[in-house]
Amino acid sequence: MKNKTLAAWLSFVGGPLGLQRFYLHGIGDIWGWLSPIPTALGLYGIERVQQRGLDDHWSWLLIPLLGLVIASGALTAIFYGLMTPEKWNARFNPGATLDATSGQTNWLTVGALACALLVGTGTLMASLAYSFQHYFEYQIEEAAKISQ
Template sequence: MKPKNKTVATWLTFLGGPLGLHRFYLRGFGDLLGWLLPIPTALGLYGIERVQQFGQDDMWSWWLIPLVGFTISGCALMAIIYGLMAPEKWNARFNPGADPEALPGRTNWFTVVGIATALMVGTAVLMASLAFSFQRYFEYQIEEARKISQ
């Protein structure tokens, strides 16, 4: 079994996490969560398509678009967790039988850049998803209140 590199896992989680690529890299193609991760991603992208087709007043898009944002944010968080994991813990978990200080579990500058990028992008996507969700929800509530008052 080939050793799992922490830097590769960090970048795969950040860049391909919403498609489950990091899960397949770390756990193999039998990982159920790896196969399920593309579902909320695809639903969120469908929500973006619905906004382009039907406009911002489409209620289904309000529910679907945050799915892709939360999936991207969750994967960015996992990239940070993987990148910050101690080499001993990394090798014990993903490279059993390897030396606790083996090279694949060590952190290098490329790992640190991946952590910082995941932190910046993940935070921005999470805040944008929350802002979009709350804005659309409150606008809907105001519109419904206007209907009731008339």
């Protein structure tokens, strides 16, 4: 029996590592094994900023990738948490009755939804702001070079 609350928390906390995929689909899930790759690339972007400074163009691409991975894990947690018990049990617990307790929403599920909404939205907005700020700064610098 796959528990909806546990899946929502795994998506929120371990989404960038694909933990919810392993819980729901088993250890052989290819998407679960591919999930840490963009997370590692985003962490590498943070390392590049620390080593080379904010003018590193690769970090402008890699850091927002980490933010998008975190935001997608939060979005998955919201998706799982808002799924009706009938739909949850039909999809992930096919042998159970449609109103089985593993698909029910409780206060821990609501807590996962609230945390995922707060952190996911903040991370997504910060990632977009970071990438757009550096993109427009680069455009202004290039325009200044052309005008001279």
